[in-house]
Amino acid sequence: MRDGPAVLRAFARLKVRLLRNGFRRSAESPWALFGAIVSMVAAVVAVLGAVGFAVLGRRWLAPADRELVAILATSGLVLGWWFGPLVSGGVDETVDPMRLVLLPLGRRDLWLGQVVAGFIGPAPVVVASWIAAIVAVQARSLGSAVAAVPAALTALGVAMLGSRALAATLALMSRSRRGADVAALIAVVGAAAVFAAVQMARLVTRSTLDSAADVLAWTPPGAAGAAIVAAARREWGDAALRLGALWAFIAAAGAVWSRQLRRLMSTSDRSSGVVGAPGAGESALFGGWRRLLPRSPGGAAVAKELVYLRRSPGRRGSLLAGTVLGLAYVAVIVTQLELGVPAALAAPVATLFTLQYSSNQLGVDPAAFWIEVVVGPEPSARFAGRQVLAIAVVGLPMLVTAGLLVAVDGSLRSLVVVLAVIPPTTLAVAGAGSAVSRWFVTPVPDSGNPFANRQAMKGAGVLTALGATVYLAGVAAVIAPLEWGLWWASDGRWGWFAVIAAAAWIVDWLIWRIGTRIARAQIGAVELSVLSRLDQRVNV
Known part of the structure; x- marks a missing residue:
């Protein structure tokens, strides 16, 4: 030519x-x-x-x-x-x-x-x-x-x-x-x-x-x-x-x-490779402390996601991006507003940029979904790894933001409250995200290549933002009352603090349990619908 x-x-x-x-x-x-x-x-x-x-x-x-x-x-x-x-x-x-x-x-x-x-x-x-x-x-x-x-x-x-x-x-x-x-x-x-x-x-x-x-x-x-x-x-x-x-x-x-x-165009991709076998007769997937996981399809899915979180440029980039952007956004909020409470209590807002990895669990890494459809694993294994990713990308921004804000304002009381809020709410957010993921399927390829994503050509970027906004309202409904109640109880009312924290664990566990069951029951019926949105021709 x-x-x-x-x-x-x-x-x-x-x-x-x-x-x-x-x-x-x-x-x-x-x-x-x-x-x-x-x-x-x-x-x-x-x-x-x-x-x-x-x-x-x-x-x-x-x-x-x-x-x-x-x-x-x-x-x-x-x-x-x-x-x-x-x-x-x-x-x-x-x-x-x-x-x-x-x-x-x-x-x-x-x-x-x-x-x-x-x-x-x-x-x-x-x-x-x-x-x-x-x-x-x-x-x-x-x-x-x-x-x-x-x-x-x-x-x-x-x-x-x-x-x-x-x-x-x-x-x-x-x-x-x-x-x-x-x-x-x-x-x-x-x-x-x-x-x-x-x-x-x-x-x-x-x-x-x-x-x-x-x-x-x-x-x-x-x-x-x-x-x-x-x-x-x-x-x-x-x-x-x-x-x-x-x-x-x-x-x-x-x-x-x-x-x-x-x-x-002339060099090979060396960003991934085979994990070295940790020992004779031991699977690399269950190497290290992952050997504590059950040898089941769900355990294998969790182990795979933990490996990906450590080795995948896309996963690490998502964690880094969500954490840094969330921290910047919360810093802007606490600078502009007179909250009347320690700044660390605004840490949950830092999840704004990572919620799509919870509400869009079926869209993350589309290639993995295709493999699952072909192999046909148990429904529990379909969401176990995805929920691990959701918990990581939702919990880490809150934890990092709270720690840095506490280091600035010195309010250990607010740190205690946030540390009590993060574990149960991230569990609930992951379960609810599994249940609603079928409605907000947006392809998010696990790739470090800036040329690889075609979201803009489908309007999917706006779709993701809309889905995250709707989902954020539900997350706020879970976190805000709990955080307010724990802040009130942390003022010397430690008996009430324990009661509220225990109640939060029960409620959030139920949300996770119900959301996960709904997702498992629906996955077989919505596979073709999800596949039609994860068009591999524009997401490789």
Whole structure:
């Protein structure tokens, strides 16, 4: 395939076809269809917001405010393009290069084709519309608007190539266990920083914003906005200096992306391997302290999940992401609100970003569900491992957040309350999640590869958020009364504390028991329905 324009047209048509087919496939499920419609409506609203800003921005904002908004908004758009795919579960607006490895494509054709494909889709349209609106608001004349066009195109290039270089690098790092951990740490810390900055925006002052803009104006995310401002002012030297630095960044990011793509398509995945046998005659699955588990299908499922929690980049990344983002969210809440109680009591809110692993138990690691359908294990084994994962990803964020907040405010009483709340409630949350999982099936592949997830093309990201929101209300109904009662009893009423804690264990055990029984009874009847949502063609 030597005809360059033909290759680019083929990539563009392929991306359009992927988007169209993804939307059609969402019609198979009312929930997924609703999520896809919400996604499209949100994109349309964002574009209309950009148009409104372009029309009314000059009337609403003073010149100094317009310049500040240009730098901060451009920085936010670029950083969102960089880290958005990582915080939203691997949503990637380009074509997966691994699917093209057997085609007669040169590296240059593949690189250019992915650039073209990357600019097609709802998210690129939203970003481009807002950058165009920023240019329109900054322009003082038609000539200054035309002069700012190179800066606007450069901003799109910085966003696209920076995102691709980052995603390809993290995907390559995920090929090894240690690299996968480092990749997850980089992605989560970056995403958490952006998330916390957005949440804390309401607390900043004008002087803080000015200082932030001064710093961002000399970084790749904000320099394009500063170049737009300089072009509108006709400060050609300043604009040329910033654009030159940005073009150098684009060249470097493009080189990194090209190199990582070549390595990604030519190296093997070493992130998993065979667990060494712990001893003669002893199964590796039941090695170490896992030998205490019963030798049954349920025990094997629990042992397998414990191994996956230790060895799977996807599992470790989910635990890390949920814990860090939950901690950041709770920190924002306790900073903004006067709760009147120790901050550690807000620790259960940290589960917000991990609840999908409890309410969506059948959707996590779709390949495992296919294997179970073929093998036909006992119903108890179908949910034993999934509940272990749910308990881990729900309990760990609460525990870490509570410990850090107690270290800050020194309230040991609140730590006692939270430690009494976590075990029974995580058990109840896992059981209830098994019961409702059939209603919120969303594919979440166990992969460290940022190219692997196709949730955005089906509206499943919105579906997951809606499911988690509904489920969160039920979780709050379980945790809030218990936490309030234990906090009241911990003020010297230790007899009542023991009674409330014992009652909580009984109630939560019943919730777990009933939820698990419902899930076991339903699993045989809903297998085909679940399989229709876990379409392996878009989740490998």
